[in-house]
Amino acid sequence: MTADTLPWWKTATGYQIYPRSFCDSNGDGIGDIPGIISKLDHLADLGIGFVWLSPVYASPMRDNGYDISDYRDIAAEFGTLADFDQLVAEAGKRDIRIVMDLVVNHCSSDHAWFQRACETRDCPEHDYFYWRDPQPSTNGPPDDQRACFGGPAWVWVESVGRYYYAHFGAQQPDLNWHNPALRHDIYDMMNWWLDKGIGGFRMDVIELIGKDVDARHYYEGPDMHRFIREMHQKCLKGRDVMTVGETWAATPDTALGYCGRDRAELDMVFNFNHIQAAWDPHQGRFGPNLFDLVTHKMILNDWQVALAEDGWNSLYLSNHDLPRPVSHYADDGDYRVRSAKMLGLVTHMMKGTPFIYQGEEIGMTNVRFDRFEQFRDIETLGQFKDQIAAGKDPQAFIDGANANGRDNARTPMQWDAGHAAGFTQGTPWIDVNPNHRSINLDQDRADPDGVFAFYRNMIALRRNAPVITHGDFTLLYDEHPDVFAYIRRWQGQELLVVASFAATSVEVKVPDAVGADGWTCLLSNLPSIKIGADRKLRLAPFAAAAWGKGI
Numbered sequence: 186m187t188a189d190t191l192p193w194w195k196t197a198t199g200y201q202i203y204p205r206s207f208c209d210s211n212g213d214g215i216g217d218i219p220g221i222i223s224k225l226d227h228l229a230d231l232g233i234g235f236v237w238l239s240p241v242y243a244s245p246m247r248d249n250g251y252d253i254s255d256y257r258d259i260a261a262e263f264g265t266l267a268d269f270d271q272l273v274a275e276a277g278k279r280d281i282r283i284v285m286d287l288v289v290n291h292c293s294s295d296h297a298w299f300q301r302a303c304e305t306r307d308c309p310e311h312d313y314f315y316w317r318d319p320q321p322s323t324n325g326p327p328d329d330q331r332a333c334f335g336g337p338a339w340v341w342v343e344s345v346g347r348y349y350y351a352h353f354g355a356q357q358p359d360l361n362w363h364n365p366a367l368r369h370d371i372y373d374m375m376n377w378w379l380d381k382g383i384g385g386f387r388m389d390v391i392e393l394i395g396k397d398v399d400a401r402h403y404y405e406g407p408d409m410h411r412f413i414r415e416m417h418q419k420c421l422k423g424r425d426v427m428t429v430g431e432t433w434a435a436t437p438d439t440a441l442g443y444c445g446r447d448r449a450e451l452d453m454v455f456n457f458n459h460i461q462a463a464w465d466p467h468q469g470r471f472g473p474n475l476f477d478l479v480t481h482k483m484i485l486n487d488w489q490v491a492l493a494e495d496g497w498n499s500l501y502l503s504n505h506d507l508p509r510p511v512s513h514y515a516d517d518g519d520y521r522v523r524s525a526k527m528l529g530l531v532t533h534m535m536k537g538t539p540f541i542y543q544g545e546e547i548g549m550t551n552v553r554f555d556r557f558e559q560f561r562d563i564e565t566l567g568q569f570k571d572q573i574a575a576g577k578d579p580q581a582f583i584d585g586a587n588a589n590g591r592d593n594a595r596t597p598m599q600w601d602a603g604h605a606a607g608f609t610q611g612t613p614w615i616d617v618n619p620n621h622r623s624i625n626l627d628q629d630r631a632d633p634d635g636v637f638a639f640y641r642n643m644i645a646l647r648r649n650a651p652v653i654t655h656g657d658f659t660l661l662y663d664e665h666p667d668v669f670a671y672i673r674r675w676q677g678q679e680l681l682v683v684a685s686f687a688a689t690s691v692e693v694k695v696p697d698a699v700g701a702d703g704w705t706c707l708l709s710n711l712p713s714i715k716i717g718a719d720r721k722l723r724l725a726p727f728a729a730a731a732w733g734k735g736i
């Protein structure tokens with residue numbers, strides 16, 4: 186297989202934009218599509234090949250757009266359909282595709298379908314949702330399932346005398362995918378967007394669409410693959426587009442069920458095993474950070490091995506639901522820039538498609554909200570209520586939210602040291618991280634050794650060294666607690682990647698099988714990393730490098 190027969194998304198690097206926090210063009214404090222258009226040259230400079238655009242559809246914005254009230258219109262605060270078409274066109278001029286966020290496990294309770302469904306049982310839209318009558322024995326809901334964002338998952342509607350199911354929250358009712366009429370409407374809508382020339386879809390919690398609510402089987406439910414295959418048949422087949430599913434429950438054993446070449450379902454999935462491995466099993470994301478490098482690299486190795494010959498990996502550490510990587514995995518203080526480069530290098534050089542989240546390219550950090558009123562995220566606010574009611578210490582919860590809450594990724598993109606980090610001329614919808622005065626794109630790009638320059642070089646390296654796209658993957662130093670290293674090989678080309686997660690110096694020996702001679706350093710976050718004559722590698726704190734042979 187040569188580079189020109191590869192699908193574009195196997196050699197490209199993606200960039201996720203959370204529109205609310207990227208760039209505000211009209212001073213209302215909310216990012217918008219014209220703001221994104223004004224920053225396309227920044228993305229072109231970086232060298233990315235596509236944008237994953239978080240939802241811009243009409244929405245009451247209770248979950249910042251992951252609660253859609255009209256699938257065929259743009260939210261007024263983000264702009265218009267004409268703005269969207271201009272975005273696709275302007276990005277296309279820069280060889281950047283726009284991949285939209287498809288949120289079809291649920292819609293907003295403001296959607297006309299749901300409004301109609303609550304008026305009467307005798308309308309087609311009623312069965313677009315999961316309704317259950319009160320239980321005869323208790324006159325209550327079918328079960329005591331809790332919603333992700335707090336509160337019960339079964340919500341009572343007096344006007345029809347029934348409960349509806351809402352996995353995330355009362356204002357995001359689950360769509361009943363077992364209803365062919367609903368599926369037909371979704372496929373029609375998808376084709377409407379695909380015909381506008383978008384590059385594909387990231388599919389929000391697609392693993393939930395096959396759920397059996399009576400069996401309380403939500404993730405990877407009995408009908409999930411049947412529905413995704415039908416979607417592929419009706420919308421995706423034959424189109425030069427990319428699809429990536431958000432699949433928290435997927436494992437190396439189930440991944441090929443989604444993205445194997447003979448499955449005719451999706452191109453990739455987002456693995457979350459390495460993310461949840463750092464979460465407390467009982468307290469979830471608001472508990473202590475249990476990150477452990479051996480666990481982390483073993484999980485990623487399992488995914489590399491599982492998809493070595495079939496399917497395709499997505500590579501990421503950051504998105505709009507996750508903390509900033511330098512704060513979560515390494516150092517956001519003295520070694521912030523070096524850590525950002527180390528984390529980027531060790532993630533990007535594996536086999537798969539890398540996804541950068543806005544701000545990652547300048548090493549943005551977590552934010553610290555001291556006042557509860559500063560939080561904006563529906564999950565944080567909802568879980569606070571539930572967990573405090575269950576006895577959790579409020580300060581412990583706030584510490585957890587500051588460490589691993591979703592607002593960390595949603596503070597405005599830091600463009601410059603000026604008012605509101607150059608994000609808006611107005612008052613931002615969420616507080617800007619005060620460290621924007623020293624951490625911003627202007628400052629970082631003024632540094633030839635900045636994170637942006639390093640990311641640009643990394644993306645260019647992926648395009649120019651086929652071993653990164655095609656090579657196999659062999660983990661090194663499997664059990665080492667501080668070093669994540671691997672070797673990639675393809676048609677005589679070799680790439681050796683070594684990264685230290687230690688805040689102190691570490692020394693390792695280059696394995697015999699790797700050999701110490703003939704390596705050329707292609708990219709490193711320190712000038713002084715050398716393979717010694719004694720085959721020793723001395724790694725300063727958070728040092729990382731990629732060496733090549735035959736590249």
Ligand code: ISL
Nearest residue numbers: 248251288333353389390433470506564
């Ligand atoms: O981490 C989570 C699971 O406990 C949640 O933060 C998150 O809701 C979950 O990962 C699903 O995420 C997706 O669906 C949600 C939306 O809030 C997230 O932003 C989206 O990425 C509902 O659409």
Ligand code: CA
Nearest residue numbers: 209211215217
């Ligand atoms: Ca705006």
